[in-house]
Amino acid sequence: MAVVHILIVLCAIVLGARLGSIAIGLAGGAGVMLLGFSGVAVTRDDIPFDVIGIIMAVIAAIAAMQRAGGLDYLVHLAERALRKNPKYITYVAPVVTYFMTLFAGTGHTAFSTLPVIVEVSKESGVRPSRPLSVAVPASQMAITASPISAAVVFMASIMEPLGVGYLTLLAILIPATFLAIFPTAWLANRLGKELEADAEYQDRLSRGLVSPPKGAAHYEPVRGAKASVVIFLVAILAVMVYATAISDQVGLISEPTLPRNEAIMAMMLTAATIIVLVCKFPAGDILNTQVFRSGMSASVCVLGVAWLGTTLVNHYIEEIQDFSGDLLNAYPWLLAVVLFFAAALLYSQAATAKALMPAALAMGVSPLTAVAAFPAVSALFILPTYPTLLAAVEMDDTGSTRIGKAVFNHPFFIPGTLQIVLSVLLGYLIGGVLI
Template sequence: MMLVAAQILIVLGAIVLGARLGSIAIGFAGGLGVLLLGMTGIPVTREDIPFDVIGIIMAVIAAIAAMQKAGGMDYLVHVAERLLRRNPRHITYWAPIVTYLMTLLAGTGHTAFSTLPVIAEVAKEGGVRPSRPLSIAVASSQMAITASPISAAVVLMASLLEPKGVGYLTLLAVVIPSTFLAILPTAFLTNYLGKELADDEVYQERLAKGLVAKPSGKLSEYTPTKSSKWSVGIFLFSILSVMVYATISTEQVGLISDPTIPRNEAIMAIMLTAATAIVLVCKLDAAAILNTPVFKSGMSASVCVLGVAWLGTTIINHYIDQIKSASGDLLSQMPWMLAVVLFFAAALLYSQAATTKAIMPAALAVGVAPLTAVASFTAVSALFVLPTYPTLLAAVEMDDTGTTRIGKYVFNHSFIIPGTLCIALAVVFGFAFGAVLL
């Protein structure tokens, strides 16, 4: 028993150390944890490393980074800015929709970085407390990962559920509407969180000190180039290609009964092909893509998934029989507990894909019903619980009014209520849609 306790402390200690160091060090610390687990007698194997997940992240990030270098991200932000500025007073509703859709299409939440300054600017123009749209925008961007057709978490989840009779299309048919519909009531309630901007003492204090920049009130000067439009078009076509291929190669459709390229490999190949096409069509210097912010953050995410998922899967697989006997009856009587487990695991593991890899196989192994697994899947998006995730910190830094803040008790930050509520509603909607479709 003492050995088990020590091994659990190793896992928790590695995760906490990684979280304190931040960024790519989360993955580094995961590798340290694996090394220490191996020294305590737990078998370590490469089979516990989610190479498919890492490969998909790398391929998708490569395509997005090429698009960013070609100006495609600037073009998408310009389109988003035009939409957001149409009605600044309703920014709390439009901001999460914009970040959700951008993440849904891109398969990574890093796209939200570009829109956060626009959201903060437009909120000030409309006299809206910026913490409201920023908090729900960050949360909805994280949640959209569990609905994106090309995200590593969704692809991994689909591969786990297919032996249970739930196909890729069915999974998307449940998670896309359940996550999107959760945004609207959450945005409505978020509009009542905190004081109005004009009544906020911190804002008034910063305003008096001249620390709050006046909103420009107009669109940023930007003229889309042919390269920017071509890169976006190629990327969107690649997403469509992935969805079409994944659809026709499923057992439910069966147009390709024995595909020579499996779905995961097809996603990687299509995304790398898209990156190639963007480089050729837009005449890019391929070496310059390595310096784009998206590429750097995406490769950092790959290392994080490598270390953290390997760490979590190693200890869970070693004790899978004990986990089955301890949790099987509990989850059968209270299936919603899976969502709670995923919620807190994601808060520590810092990755939707890593959390899915670490927890879902064990959950399905103990007899969790496919409906419960699909409905609870959205809970792997709880990356906002600890206020150290990059997009969360970026939102705090970009709000010069001071309304988006982290409290002195760490967990009393601007994102905890909107994020938790959004996930809870998505899980409820997931059970509702899943009961009909599964």
């Protein structure tokens, strides 16, 4: 029956990927139902309620900030940074997308910066696929280092009993994932022909399909835009301070009445409330923002896919431990490989971590290995179907960012893979000192 159960999971994931968008979560739920009918025990504990709750609360706060004009203000700051150093856009663009995701806890913020990256690249004569191929994976990688992302919060919850605190986790993952950007950008600058020598670009140019660069647009922040950003930033700092205060390592609050996960949800919802009050807009407008729609779609995707993966893993946990325990102990780096390919199918850093990390730790994987391998859950770029990847392809009207006939033949694969490899190696180096 194991083969049947694995086929059910794979078919559900493939069906969801083919249908696209929220369907990956819907198909995951259908897969859970089929697993239940085929004899697999389905329990409530397999549903990642904390992960989903954190995603929803954070998205609510970001959507409120977007409605208040805060995201437009952040994009304006990002555009200023990109236009100050146009010749170095392959280095600057991923730094911008990385910090926007690190700050917001979701990669959906990258959508707003992609058109700016394309525009500045064209103005500078830089092949847009070069900065885009690093910036998109960097925005995904930052999820594994964001203080308020569901993936990091879940990782902290399973690592703290093993002696790796919340701040220690961030102290390893932030520099490991950030420093990996620069060697990757150096490589990306050497991939593909120069823009003027690209036959696809010349063909599109001759047919009038390439719009000329528009230059910097005049921007005036609306009332409340800056205030919403400040409120959101203060909420993030409050989360970090509170999570540190209640951690076992610091212990300022020994018996907290508000646990960390619940505190993050409450603080994010509170931040959204304050933004609505201070910026004075109808709360119902939040429901119409692009961030809210994308974020709620992501919540359903995590619900279906994580529930599906966790149900299968928990059903066969003993067999998995017997088969893989000795192998992972002998070759611990294989955990990163497993997470890398699992993320391509599960479409979510949080879902991948929820489905596989507890099983890996149960097999005896060391805390250092688990933390170092964690950035590998960001391999959402392997299949050219992830929303930010597709958006980058669509927004680059030069045709330099294109998907080939082969499944893996796209410009994000090599830079994204290199970023993960470097992040894992740096995680081992930094973690070896801090853990």
